[in-house]
Amino acid sequence: MLDLGIDVLFKGTNFLRLLGGLWVAMRISLISIAxxxxxGLLTGVLMTSKSKIIRFIFRVYLEMIRIMPQLxxxxxxxxxxxxxxxxxxxxxxxxxxxxxxxxxxxxxDLVRGSLISVPKxxxxxxxxxxxxxxxTYLYIILPQTVRRLLPLSINLITRxxxxxxxxxxxxxxxMLKVAQQIIEANRMTSQNAAFGVFLVVFILYFLVCWPFSRxxxxxxxxxxx
Amino acid sequence: MAEKLLxxxxxxxxxxxxxxxxxINLEVNQGEVVVLVGPxxxxxxxxxxxxxxxxxxxxxxxxxxxxxIQHGSKNLPDLRQKIGMxxxxxxxxxxxxxxxxxxxxxSKVQKRKKEEIxxxxxxxxxxxxxxxKANQYPRQLSGGQKQRVAIVRALCMHPEILLFDEVTxxxxxxxxREVLDVMLELAKQGRTMVIVTHEMQFARxxxxxxIFLDGGKIxxxxxxxxxxxxxxxxxxxxxxxxxxxxxxxxx
Numbered sequence: 001m002l003d004l005g006i007d008v009l010f011k012g013t014n015f016l017r018l019l020g021g022l023w024v025a026m027r028i029s030l031i032s033i034a035x036x037x038x039x040g041l042l043t044g045v046l047m048t049s050k051s052k053i054i055r056f057i058f059r060v061y062l063e064m065i066r067i068m069p070q071l072x073x074x075x076x077x078x079x080x081x082x083x084x085x086x087x088x089x090x091x092x093x094x095x096x097x098x099x100x101x102x103x104x105x106x107x108x109d110l111v112r113g114s115l116i117s118v119p120k121x122x123x124x125x126x127x128x129x130x131x132x133x134x135x136t137y138l139y140i141i142l143p144q145t146v147r148r149l150l151p152l153s154i155n156l157i158t159r160x161x162x163x164x165x166x167x168x169x170x171x172x173x174x175m176l177k178v179a180q181q182i183i184e185a186n187r188m189t190s191q192n193a194a195f196g197v198f199l200v201v202f203i204l205y206f207l208v209c210w211p212f213s214r215x216x217x218x219x220x221x222x223x224x225x
Numbered sequence: 226m227a228e229k230l231l232x233x234x235x236x237x238x239x240x241x242x243x244x245x246x247x248x249i250n251l252e253v254n255q256g257e258v259v260v261l262v263g264p265x266x267x268x269x270x271x272x273x274x275x276x277x278x279x280x281x282x283x284x285x286x287x288x289x290x291x292x293x294i295q296h297g298s299k300n301l302p303d304l305r306q307k308i309g310m311x312x313x314x315x316x317x318x319x320x321x322x323x324x325x326x327x328x329x330x331x332s333k334v335q336k337r338k339k340e341e342i343x344x345x346x347x348x349x350x351x352x353x354x355x356x357x358k359a360n361q362y363p364r365q366l367s368g369g370q371k372q373r374v375a376i377v378r379a380l381c382m383h384p385e386i387l388l389f390d391e392v393t394x395x396x397x398x399x400x401x402r403e404v405l406d407v408m409l410e411l412a413k414q415g416r417t418m419v420i421v422t423h424e425m426q427f428a429r430x431x432x433x434x435x436i437f438l439d440g441g442k443i444x445x446x447x448x449x450x451x452x453x454x455x456x457x458x459x460x461x462x463x464x465x466x467x468x469x470x471x472x473x474x475x476x
């Protein structure tokens with residue numbers, strides 16, 4: 001039978017360590033998501049602001065974050081700012097900062113898109129029924145915005161979870177890094193371990209992201225206008 | 226003399242340098258059906274939007290029972306409860322069922338009892354032949370059905386005047402009739418209505434008074450028979466000729 005070297009995961013606490021790595025990845029992404037969502041809502045509303053200056057500032061912010069690869073941002077914050085500003089930053093903290101910056105920008109853009117996708121006439125017909133601006137937002141505009149937004153933001157969550165695989169580059173020991181360590185440590189005894197261990201890593205990422213992805217698909221179908 | 230419900234005095238509306246409405250004076254009596262006709266771009270839809278305070282105006286005043294309707298004013302939401310408006314593109318709320326569409330404004334704005342609104346909404350739906358659609362979503366309805374729901378939605382607020390902005394313009398021909406029938410029925414009930422339409426035969430059937438607008442001004446004002454049989458102005462004649470030519474062509 002083909003030797004995938006999965007057996008190395010059953011040596012010692014290897015599998016638990018791998019799960020520990022997954023937990024680190026989840027911690028970074030979940031904290032970042034929890035912060036990005038409210039900040040992104042605010043950013044999105046500001047992106048539809050009437051002021052050209054505010055719109056321009058947020059446009060620049062969004063484009064800069066988008067153009068720069070996440071890895072460069074990680075390096076910039078972890079290696080760059082710690083030197084330049086002379087502060088101490090753990091790898092995990094730097095990761096969260098970068099993910100919040102990125103998540104807020106992307107989330108903001110999704111919110112902006114959802115807000116402007118509600119036609120002007122919806123505001124008018126609501127106001128023509130005697131609703132105030134506040135009631136119009138609360139009962140008519142926001143429910144429609146949320147329905148458009150939720151599937152998209154769930155997809156953003158899975159993207160953020162997957163992107164945590166980059167933070168090993170600034171020394172954070174998350175799942176992928178643990179996998180590498182396990183493979184390295186067993187290089188002599190189990191030469192095929194790379195395949196088996198990365199396969200398990202793949203399955204674990206899949207198990208975490210798949211429910212989110214299904215949820216997004218379900219909501220999209222349920223609310224499709 | 227019937228009671229004046231709506232009074233428009235010397236209304237001027239312009240976008241930047243373009244004057245869309247130039248000194249409109251119009252009074253609508255209680256129970257009267259006024260139909261606005263005119264070539265596209267003549268300002269009839271804009272006039273309707275001004276009556277509902279959807280557009281800021283540059284001069285003049287719109288009054289509903291002596292209360293001034295002004296874009297952006299504090300009491301506008303209160304006044305708008307008395308003005309029902311139906312749009313060309315229906316504008317039902319897509320995230321709500323038909324019944325919820327009908328109930329949301331009466332319950333949230335007028336704070337009326339849910340059971341009472343529901344009973345009334347279902348009764349009105351039955352009258353326009355849509356009782357079985359109460360729990361469906363707008364996307365499941367045809368254009369004509371959506372528009373009838375939109376009319377019922379306006380009626381549920383117990384408005385004193387109804388504004389119709391080209392409500393059949395986006396509909397397939399076979400659905401136009403079902404919507405117009407609802408409006409004819411409302412006219413029979415003695416509702417006060419201001420209607421913008423391109424359906425000339427309907428205009429003739431429903432109107433107490435026809436207003437012909439062109440270039441932002443009221444060019445002619447007459448009873449429907451007078452207007453359609455013997456228009457006084459050249460411009461009205463020209464406008465009606467264009468229309469009858471199209472009608473012959475379609476036969």
